[in-house]
Amino acid sequence: MLSEVLLVSAPGKVILHGEHAVVHGKVALAVALNLRTFLRLEPHSNGKVDLSLPNIGIKRAWDVAGLQSLDTSFLEQGDVTTPTPEQVEKLKDVAGLPDDCAVTERLAVLAFLYLYLSICRKQRALPSLDIIVWSELPPGAGLGSSAAYSVCLAAALLTVCEEIPNPLKDGDCVNRWTREDLELINKWAFQGERVIHGNPSGVDNAVSTWGGALRYHQGKISSLKSKQESITSCVPDDAALGRRNGEMKLGSPALQILLTNTKVPRNTRALVAGVRNRLLKFPEIVAPLLTSIDAISLECERVLGEMGEAPAPEQYLVLEELIDMNQHHLNALGVGHASLDQLCQVTRARGLHSKLTGAGGGGCGITLLKPGLEQPEVEATKQALTSCGFDCLETSIGAPGVSIHSATSLDSRVQQALDGL
Template sequence: MWERSLVLSAPGKVILHGEHAVVHGKVRSLLPPVEGLRSGSPAPDAASALRTRSDFDESKSPSVEQLHTLKEFAGIAAGASAPESLATLAFLYMCLAISAKYGDVPNVDILVWSELPTGAGLGSSAAYAVCLAAALLTACRAISCPLKEGESTARWTEEELTLINSWAFQGERVIHGNPSGVDNAVGTWGMYVGKEVSLVTSRVPMLRILLTNTKVPRSTKVLVAGVKEKILKFPAIMNPVLDSIDAISQECQSVLEAMPANPSPEYYPVLEELFDINQHHLNVIGVGHPSLDMLCRVTASHGLHSKLTGAGGGGCGITLLRPGLEAEGYDATKRDLCACGFECWETNIGAPGVTLHSSSSLNAEVLHALSES
């Protein structure tokens, strides 16, 4: 019988440099800004959801038949796209699949608590899937429980993280159909550069950023298609722009690797200039938006530098907050952005990936949520 609590967190993500260029074979650097904790509902008897339990594996995509059966079991309408429905479906699939391969997951209560807004391109579903995979795998003893007595946090071995990432990717497939795998990799390891995954905490400093949601909806699929169309129409013009974005990503990576854990101010002018150059390039390839232009103008009026993050066309932008920024200037910037109808959070980039926490490390807000569940 499982008689302990598992408290897990996984970060969301922002794309620092390389939006859209990565689709065409260029380097992308992603850094996770936010960490969120868990939430959910009691696990059902997953074994009753499907008659056959033999066709589950972390390397196999969920089948249409499996998902249809689970939707019927959970009372989820065909074609339902609400985050709550997709989260429930991902939980049912992962619980059933992991039980089928490693032995029954014990009866558990799952509570999800998150600071990540959904649908904003910040990897909220991937953070959820990573925490869920780690919790279920630990509960059925497919991986270790690495937290030792007296420790506040712990992380799994590289081999165990690889397994967590594989199952989290299946959860992302349930939610998104055909995801890239980048978001769950960031949630698992903490940083994704190009096509290689590596831990972020060993070589990238913690940097303060202001994350702004313009609340302008956009379609990543449409924006990607638009960029592709421009490249096909003007290859001699667009390909050099993508090469330049690639060079920006590599230059930024070099600067970050050279920065100490507590960087001094001289590094920031380079990072700020890279933000400006990349933002202009992203407008050139057609993924800018008036709301993002407004964001950049507002922050520039306060001496700060911003760029879009993700697909563009609205969505979110990031602003670098250099050391020594006075509270008055920060508050004025945030106030002016909110006056535009935007929503802002201050956070850090450079957080670790999925982490196991001691119950004593929970903050008051999460403890209250747990007590109400």
């Protein structure tokens, strides 16, 4: 087992196009968001495994000897195991959480224990570890925070247990694993997501693992720039994942955006059901809307695939038109919200184009920032959105996937995150 401190990070995600239509067999485009979750793992010899999640107020510790003595035969043998409801129930006893523990906290702890016990049980003795995970991603906002958490855990635990090698070389500030190692990270992260969400699509953990931009269509995930190159089928039999090493770029450079959180809670399940009901009630109206959203995704995919080092202004004009059309379609599907309308109005008044991202009904929206936009204009827009009661961040999409950072040569961003704990 490795003895050095490990620092790992993984990005969140946004849906660029294809929300709701993807449920009905259409294409969705998912992109890595340059807001990241960070994990610091330090091996020690105090006989405990400590987990701290300051973003959601969790600090838990377990005696390694107690965990070692548990009957973990319920964790089936195999390279990558799929959690069953019965296994998750047994993990609740292991976790020792109070009855009034919030759902978010409970699921985060259960996902950790599942990955820790499953990945580390091949060791002669379960390792004593101190793990702290913190994030730039707001939880529950549809930005893939749980997937980034699972990806960070899987990458760090696999590395410390030497199931995969540490890719950092002398002098590296940051590096990434090989394609094969990323495949294994993604497989295990998918199991962590299953503990948390039950039956996830696999999109969020794939984007967080591979980075860049991915296309999702009827259970298949592929690189945005190569439709034929499969990344993962994300089916329950855990078919082979990954065919590319390193970051999957969204075009060059990455697109700059404003990410706005309206802070309006939404019920994803109810919104999905609402679209389905509207389709059943008005099939000749709603089915063409879904087909049109699919065409928007495909056109966006084409444009992004053609963008080079110096994107042409007309390419951004097309992207803006697609954003506007998709937002109108989503409103017609019934998943808009007054807060999202307000977001679009505020940005439109400044010549910018916005749409919801994710389930809608509140939640988050993205605003495309064209090259050459003066920073005072960006700051004025952010201030206007903040004045509406929203949270607004300037960031980018097309970020690199899960990465490992040098503990002795931290970049300013990781150091800033550590200092903020």
